Amino acid sequence: MSRRSLTARLLTTATAGLAALALAACGGADAGTDTGTDAADATSTSGSGEGSASSSDAGTVTITDNHGEVEVEVNPERVVALDNHVFETLHAWDVPLVAAPKTIMGDVWPAYTDDAAVLDVGSHREPNLEAIIEAQPDLIIGGYRFSESYADIKAQNPQAVVIELAPREGEDPEAEMTRQVEILGQIFDREDDAAAIVADYEDSIATAAEAYNGTDTVIGLITSGGEIAYSAPVTGRSIGVLFPTLGLTPAIEQAAEDVSHGDDISVEAIAAANPDWLVVLDRDGSGVGEGEYTSAQQLISGSEALAGVTAVAQNQIVYLDPDFYLTEDIQAYTALYDQIGEAFGAAR
Incomplete structure (x- = not known):
């Protein structure tokens, strides 16, 4: 039980006791007993509720994360987030964090990275898991780059609920995106807001798919360190998912070997395929590259x-x-599908 839930229970007990004493002084001992029972029943009710209810009156919600069913406190007080997919949603909903991997967040979320009160968990390559312990979280949203640390994080923070919501391999990518934000909506009592995010995402996909002529060929590319790499359809980093979602025709059909950073490809091979469109991720453009940037x-x-x-x-x-x-995240893909839809539409 979190400190916040314990405080709520103590306050409920105290309130019920005072009510019983007051009624007993008026000769209503039986009424005092009923009041105490009603108060206890009210505070034990679970559910996501509506609006922006606090954890003490919203209870808990059972969600299914990447490991199974988990009971999570609604609107947990002390949250650690490690999955890059969730930062934009949490930021938009004004969810405070007690720790985050600032090293890999760039300057996208200064409300978190510039706040000294938010402890730095470092990067997935050199994680500072002690920062999570120090933060004393109620909820840890792990996964994605930190998936290999799941067992350690769970063992080191027995007081916290640890969940992973990152898109699962082999599952429908569109459904995984919506699942993630919908679960966050349940946890933070923002289900209507989550539904709006999902609606924008689905609309952007529909618009882009309609704008595509169905025949133009496409190649996905990733640039980093002055080199051009190939992002394979379906499984390639960031861009691969566009092919099945929009029904794009690949100019090159080659299975991915490196799904994270892209596969080696020569410019001659790209030229020979002669794609009608290129979709390009500039990996170093986010500031993660080393050396001189091209x-x-x-x-x-x-x-x-x-x-x-x-x-x-x-x-x-x-x-x-x-x-x-x-x-x-889902917001980034929404913007990308909007961008693609505009480009396809202009070309037609």
């Missing part, structure tokens, strides 16, 4: 081999938001 635009426009490619010659290139590599 933008995706520079790499593609500066390549003689790519100059004659239809996508380049007709300027049919969609560059993802520079922060996409850091976010990859």
